[in-house]
Amino acid sequence: LELIEQYGADAVRFYLTILCAQGQDIRLDPAGFEMGRNFSNKIWNAFNVFGRFIQPDKNYRRTRSIEELELVERWMLTRLAECIEDVEEALTNYRLNEAANLLYTTFRNDYCDWYLELVKPRRDLAMSEERVALSVEIYEQLIQLLHPFMPFITEELWHRLRPRAEGEACMVSRWPTATDERDTTGAKQFAFLQETVTAIRHLRSKYNVAPTKGIEVTLSLSEEQSELADKMLACEGYFEKLARVTHLRVGINIPKPPQCASTVVGSTLIYVQGLVDPAEERQRLGKSLVQREAFLLRVQKKLQNEKFINRAPANVVERERQKEQDAKAEIEQLKTSLAAWMDA
Structure with a gap:
C-alpha cells in the first residue's frame, strides 16, 4: 500500500509484472517503481500529442488505406501488428514479463520516440484529421494491450479517445488482432533510416553540436543499395526533424567531401559537414x-x-x-x- 501511495497502482503492477520471470526470485529495486511511474507519465503525455486536437464527441476513423499512408505510418502499423502477435504468444505461454517488456519497448521506443516525433505538427500548427484518426487507432490498440498490466490509466484514456456507449469499457473491449495490413518492405526502409539517424545523432553528440544547429549530410550507398537512394531522399523531412539535417545528399559511391566527420552503417558511408571546427x-x-x-x-x-x-x-x-x-x-x-x- 505504501508503494501504491508513492508510485501509483499501475506503476507498481507494471514493474512487478516485469520482474516475474519464470523460475527466478524477485529482487525489488525502488528505481524500478520509478520506471513504472515514468512510463505512466509517458503514456499520458503521448496522448496529449494528438489528444489536444481531438474534437469532443467526434468518432475518428481512418479512411486511407495503407498504400496511401506515408512511410512512418506504414512502418508503425507494421510494428503494431508484430507487437500484437508477439504479446499474444508471450501471454499464451504465461511469459507475462516478456509481454510487458514488449509493450514497454513498442510504446516507448517505436510509438513515442519515432512515430509521434515525426507526425506531431510544428508549433502553432494543427494536426490533420486523418493523422489524428491514425494516431487514435494505433494508440487505442496499444492501451488495450497494456490494460491487463496498467488498468487504471488505460481505462481513463480509453474514454478520452472517442465517444463510448454506457458500459463500453476498455476492460470488456475486444482484444486487438494482428491484421495483414503491413508493409514489410517499407518497414525495412524505415529501419535503415533509424540506423542512419542514430549514427548521425551519435556524431552530433561526439562533437558536442548544439541541438539547434543544422548540418549537411551525405549518404554514400553501395551498388547493392541503389534502390534506397530515392527512398531516402524522399525522407529528407524526417532527417530534418530527427537530426536537424538541413541538406541531404544521397548517391552511389560518393567520395568523401573534405573536412567532414564520417561514420559507417553497414555498407553505407555517412559524411557530415558542419560539425567540426x-x-x-x-x-x-x-x-x-x-x-x-x-x-x-x-x-x-x-x-x-x-x-x-x-x-x-x-x-x-x-x-x-x-x-x-x-x-x-x-x-x-x-x-x-x-x-x-x-x-x-
Whole structure:
C-alpha cells in the first residue's frame, strides 16, 4: 500500500509484472517503481500529442488505406501488428514479463520516440484529421494491450479517445488482432533510416553540436543499395526533424567531401559537414597523435627488453606485439586524418 501511495497502482503492477520471470526470485529495486511511474507519465503525455486536437464527441476513423499512408505510418502499423502477435504468444505461454517488456519497448521506443516525433505538427500548427484518426487507432490498440498490466490509466484514456456507449469499457473491449495490413518492405526502409539517424545523432553528440544547429549530410550507398537512394531522399523531412539535417545528399559511391566527420552503417558511408571546427579538429588529432606515439614508444621499449621477452609468458609477449601493430595502424590513420585538415 505504501508503494501504491508513492508510485501509483499501475506503476507498481507494471514493474512487478516485469520482474516475474519464470523460475527466478524477485529482487525489488525502488528505481524500478520509478520506471513504472515514468512510463505512466509517458503514456499520458503521448496522448496529449494528438489528444489536444481531438474534437469532443467526434468518432475518428481512418479512411486511407495503407498504400496511401506515408512511410512512418506504414512502418508503425507494421510494428503494431508484430507487437500484437508477439504479446499474444508471450501471454499464451504465461511469459507475462516478456509481454510487458514488449509493450514497454513498442510504446516507448517505436510509438513515442519515432512515430509521434515525426507526425506531431510544428508549433502553432494543427494536426490533420486523418493523422489524428491514425494516431487514435494505433494508440487505442496499444492501451488495450497494456490494460491487463496498467488498468487504471488505460481505462481513463480509453474514454478520452472517442465517444463510448454506457458500459463500453476498455476492460470488456475486444482484444486487438494482428491484421495483414503491413508493409514489410517499407518497414525495412524505415529501419535503415533509424540506423542512419542514430549514427548521425551519435556524431552530433561526439562533437558536442548544439541541438539547434543544422548540418549537411551525405549518404554514400553501395551498388547493392541503389534502390534506397530515392527512398531516402524522399525522407529528407524526417532527417530534418530527427537530426536537424538541413541538406541531404544521397548517391552511389560518393567520395568523401573534405573536412567532414564520417561514420559507417553497414555498407553505407555517412559524411557530415558542419560539425567540426577545423582548428579544434587539428588540435584534437594532434593531441591524439602525440599520445599514441608515446604509447608506441613504451610498448617498443618493453619489447626491446630481453628479460621481458625471455621471462614473460608467450601469450603476454604476443599481446604486446599486437599492441605495437595496433598502435602503428592508429598512428598512420591519425596522420592521414591530420593531413586532410591541414589546409582547412
